[in-house]
Amino acid sequence: MNTDEFFMKRxxxxxxKGRGKTCPNPMVGAVIVKNGQIxxxxxxxxxxxxxxxxxxxxxxxxxxxxxxxTLYVNLEPCNHYGRTPPCSLAIIQSxxxxxxxxMRDVNEQAKGGIERLKEAGIEVEVGVLENExxxxxxxxxxxxxxxxxxxxxxxxxxxxxxISVKGGISKWITSEKSRRLVHRLRGLHNAVLVGINTVIxxxxxxxxxxxxxxxxxxxxxxxxxxxxxxANIFSKYPENIYIITSKAADNAKKRVLEAMDVNIIECKVxxxxxxxxxxxxxxxxxxxxxxxxxxxxRTHGYFLKHKLYNKAYLFYAPKISGSxxxxxxxxxxxxxxxxxxxxxKETVCKKIGExxxxxxxxxxxxxx
Amino acid sequence: MNTDEFFMKRxxxxxxKGRGKTCPNPMVGAVIVKNGQIxxxxxxxxxxxxxxxxxxxxxxxxxxxxxxxTLYVNLEPCNHYGRTPPCSLAIIQSxxxxxxxxMRDVNEQAKGGIERLKEAGIEVEVGVLENExxxxxxxxxxxxxxxxxxxxxxxxxxxxxxISVKGGISKWITSEKSRRLVHRLRGLHNAVLVGINTVIxxxxxxxxxxxxxxxxxxxxxxxxxxxxxxANIFSKYPENIYIITSKAADNAKKRVLEAMDVNIIECKVxxxxxxxxxxxxxxxxxxxxxxxxxxxxRTHGYFLKHKLYNKAYLFYAPKISGSxxxxxxxxxxxxxxxxxxxxxKETVCKKIGExxxxxxxxxxxxxx
Numbered sequence: 001m002n003t004d005e006f007f008m009k010r011x012x013x014x015x016x017k018g019r020g021k022t023c024p025n026p027m028v029g030a031v032i033v034k035n036g037q038i039x040x041x042x043x044x045x046x047x048x049x050x051x052x053x054x055x056x057x058x059x060x061x062x063x064x065x066x067x068x069x070t071l072y073v074n075l076e077p078c079n080h081y082g083r084t085p086p087c088s089l090a091i092i093q094s095x096x097x098x099x100x101x102x103m104r105d106v107n108e109q110a111k112g113g114i115e116r117l118k119e120a121g122i123e124v125e126v127g128v129l130e131n132e133x134x135x136x137x138x139x140x141x142x143x144x145x146x147x148x149x150x151x152x153x154x155x156x157x158x159x160x161x162x163i164s165v166k167g168g169i170s171k172w173i174t175s176e177k178s179r180r181l182v183h184r185l186r187g188l189h190n191a192v193l194v195g196i197n198t199v200i201x202x203x204x205x206x207x208x209x210x211x212x213x214x215x216x217x218x219x220x221x222x223x224x225x226x227x228x229x230x231a232n233i234f235s236k237y238p239e240n241i242y243i244i245t246s247k248a249a250d251n252a253k254k255r256v257l258e259a260m261d262v263n264i265i266e267c268k269v270x271x272x273x274x275x276x277x278x279x280x281x282x283x284x285x286x287x288x289x290x291x292x293x294x295x296x297x298r299t300h301g302y303f304l305k306h307k308l309y310n311k312a313y314l315f316y317a318p319k320i321s322g323s324x325x326x327x328x329x330x331x332x333x334x335x336x337x338x339x340x341x342x343x344x345k346e347t348v349c350k351k352i353g354e355x356x357x358x359x360x361x362x363x364x365x366x367x368x
Numbered sequence: 369m370n371t372d373e374f375f376m377k378r379x380x381x382x383x384x385k386g387r388g389k390t391c392p393n394p395m396v397g398a399v400i401v402k403n404g405q406i407x408x409x410x411x412x413x414x415x416x417x418x419x420x421x422x423x424x425x426x427x428x429x430x431x432x433x434x435x436x437x438t439l440y441v442n443l444e445p446c447n448h449y450g451r452t453p454p455c456s457l458a459i460i461q462s463x464x465x466x467x468x469x470x471m472r473d474v475n476e477q478a479k480g481g482i483e484r485l486k487e488a489g490i491e492v493e494v495g496v497l498e499n500e501x502x503x504x505x506x507x508x509x510x511x512x513x514x515x516x517x518x519x520x521x522x523x524x525x526x527x528x529x530x531i532s533v534k535g536g537i538s539k540w541i542t543s544e545k546s547r548r549l550v551h552r553l554r555g556l557h558n559a560v561l562v563g564i565n566t567v568i569x570x571x572x573x574x575x576x577x578x579x580x581x582x583x584x585x586x587x588x589x590x591x592x593x594x595x596x597x598x599a600n601i602f603s604k605y606p607e608n609i610y611i612i613t614s615k616a617a618d619n620a621k622k623r624v625l626e627a628m629d630v631n632i633i634e635c636k637v638x639x640x641x642x643x644x645x646x647x648x649x650x651x652x653x654x655x656x657x658x659x660x661x662x663x664x665x666r667t668h669g670y671f672l673k674h675k676l677y678n679k680a681y682l683f684y685a686p687k688i689s690g691s692x693x694x695x696x697x698x699x700x701x702x703x704x705x706x707x708x709x710x711x712x713k714e715t716v717c718k719k720i721g722e723x724x725x726x727x728x729x730x731x732x733x734x735x736x
Contacts, residue, residue, distance in 0.1 A: 158709055159682060159726065160698040161529025161691070165706055173706045297691075304688060312688075314527060318728060320672060320680075321709035323529070323665075323696035330528040334694035338533055338541045341526055341689035349717035349724055356717055356726065358527065360686060 004100050007031050007038070007072040008129045012102070012136055014043040014052070015074050020214060021046050023190060023289040026140035030056035030073040032066065032096070039065050053077050053087040057094050067095040074133040076105040076126070079112035088116040098123040102133030106144045139290045142310055148280035149291040151303060153312040154185060155329045158319050162326040163295060168201045170296075170327075177353035178315045180210070182294075185313060187213025189292040191242070191283070195299030196222040203232045206294070217242060217288060221279075221299060223269060225249035229256065238262045242286060244274060276306040301332030304342055309362045312344055316356040372468050375399050375406070375440040376497045380470070380504055382411040382420070383442050388582060389414050391558060391657040394508035398424035398441040400434065400464070407433050421445050421455040425462050435463040442501040444473040444494070447480035456484040466491040470501030474512045507658045510678055516648035518658040519671060521680040522553060523697045526687050530694040531665060536569045538664075538695075545721035546683045548578070550662075553681060555581025557660040559610070559651070563667030564590040571600045574662070585610060585656060589647075589667060591637060593617035597624065606630045610654060612642065644674040669700030672710055677730045680712055684724040 014029025022044050030052040032040035042055025050058070053073055060066055077087035077099070091099060099122055105111040117124050134141060139150040156174040157163045164170040172179070186192050187208035194206065199220055206218045219242045220227060233241060238261040245254070246269045254264045265282050268275040283291060293303055303309050335341060344360030369377070382397025390412050398420040400408035410423025418426070421441055428434055445455035445467070459467060467490055473479040485492050502509060507518040524542040525531045532538040540547070554560050555576040562574065567588055574586045587610045588595060601609060606629040613622070614637045622632050633650050636643040651659060661671055671677050703709060712728030
């Protein structure tokens with residue numbers, strides 16, 4: 001690791017302090033170095049609050065030290081007036097002479113900082129720990145680049161891919177240890193999403209039941225507004241529930257749910273299912289940047305078929321169960337050739353107690 | 369590791385030299401030690417040839433050295449006249465004064481050696497490296513205890529448990545690296561077994577295509593003798609093929625196949641499927657002690673449902689495929705409760721190139 005990488009690593013560490021709080025903004029950390037010593041640090045704490053670069057500059061009491069200093073930041077400094085003035089300007093005015101950046105901004109509105117800095121005579125280096133920086137802000141990159149939430153697939157199943165036994169019963173296939181990990185995953189996403197059949201069959205609460213984690217928003221795909229008014233999900237934080245439904249759904253029921261503080265969101269339906277672009281747009285509009293999709297079969301099928309998924313957490317109980325009369329995790333049409341199956345990259349297999357967890361990333365997007 | 373374990377480890381090593389050759393007998397190795405020095409060694413080479421204990425005794429040139437020596441052997445010395453005289457007698461006559469045994473014999477006919485040795489005044493210790501010894505002879509133990517071959521489940525599938533895409537097509541789900549490993553597994557079993565639908569759909573050769581490995585027998589479950597005379601499987605070693613069929617199958621076709629040197633074995637059918645006890649018996653009678661079952665869906669379903677499996681090698685391509693219109697690896701009725709699924713113990717997950725391999729042991733037997 002060279003010097004630039006060393007300080008960039010620190011910037012990324014600082015950026016991580018904002019995890020879960022900066023959405024819809026990226027996580028950004030900044031470090032100011034003079035003569036090999038860190039003289040200032042900062043990170044972006046929350047959308048609307050100052051950016052990391054400005055936080056770092058402000059942290060330096062004696063501003064004369066900034067003359068000739070180097071700034072390390074994991075994302076290209078912004079060049080636009082958003083909720084705060086452009087960071088590029090603040091850097092130029094500070095006297096900083098060199099800026100090291102991990103990755104370029106993907107946001108058309110904000111980018112241009114690199115060129116502005118160069119025009120002002122500042123030495124700029126781009127690409128230090130770029131992969132780490134991209135991984136850190138994978139949610140933000142997905143949001144901006146593909147105008148959709150970062151969707152994570154979560155499923156608990158038998159080794160033969162079934163997520164239920166006869167009659168749709170799924171309690172419990174995996175162990176308590178795995179289920180605790182799912183609660184942590186819930187807390188790390190802005191929202192949890194399930195299909196209406198899962199609500200009807202499992203009647204889940206969908207909250208995060210680990211102290212210190214945020215409560216995710218809870219989204220139900222429910223075209224015909226079949227959700228029972230008595231569903232468990234309504235017993236807590238109804239204002240955090242988003243029911244995606246269609247124009248065709250019963251208006252009286254919509255009004256009842258709204259009176260319960262539940263958010264009702266209409267989404268276009270095409271060929272009997274929600275339009276994936278509009279669904280993505282509506283979720284983003286409600287500040288759902290990352291979304292843990294917990295099934296069931298047809299819901300996973302919908303997300304898989306439309307290549308909406310970014311990541312998967314597949315929990316396997318060390319068991320095989322008959323498949324006749326059970327639901328498979330991938331409820332959609334099989335392709336004609338094995339090569340048309342959907343590939344998971346960078347798979348990792350972990351033991352969670354007796355269960356097995358396979359993690360992986362999807363590398364496909366609808367437009368590819 | 370103490371001294372007894374040290375020499376028992378050597379006995380087990382020697383026993384392994386017989387791997388794949390001793391069937392239906394167990395693998396046995398023996399070491400004779402005097403004053404801390406190994407003075408004789410032997411292992412059972414093949415059914416009908418001398419047992420390990422006798423081989424070890426014979427390997428000692430100066431028989432006077434045997435006086436007061438210790439014998440290490442991984443299985444209780446036999447006490448019956450089989451194809452060879454009882455080892456207990458040979459040990460008593462040799463002058464050996466102490467015998468260390470890893471595990472008792474499970475074979476009713478052969479056991480009693482320990483008592484015989486003790487009656488003759490020999491010091492006997494039982495249970496040194498017992499688990500290792502049991503693992504070594506898991507096939508033999510299964511054969512004797514449950515009167516059935518040791519059945520190993522092998523399947524190549526997507527992460528959602530499907531072993532085909534539309535129309536039953538399964539070529540190829542997993543990578544060449546995984547398929548090479550399957551050829552090695554074939555060579556390590558006495559036989560490979562598939563259902564008739566796999567023969568019809570995949571038309572496999574089912575040979576082991578790795579040099580230095582034995583060719584396994586090939587078994588096809590084919591109740592109605594639907595196998596095409598032109599199937600690929602007949603292109604090599606027809607005398608190694610065993611077709612399990614029913615009384616009801618066409619006699620003329622039986623005769624044609626027998627004329628091709630293929631073995632036709634009749635087995636009782638009950639409720640539309642082979643009687644599992646009789647199937648096991650018929651396979652054992654044909655010296656099939658270990659059998660790799662390669663599917664397809666209904667065949668795995670049959671073996672799972674009847675709790676015939678001992679071990680599983682589940683190969684997963686890092687892919688998810690739609691399940692509608694595809695075959696699941698476990699083609700049988702789902703249970704009513706998740707707790708009734710069939711458990712795999714001691715699961716291990718390995719990466720085989722891009723694929724994942726989950727290995728495990730089944731701990732259920734039909735009579736439990």
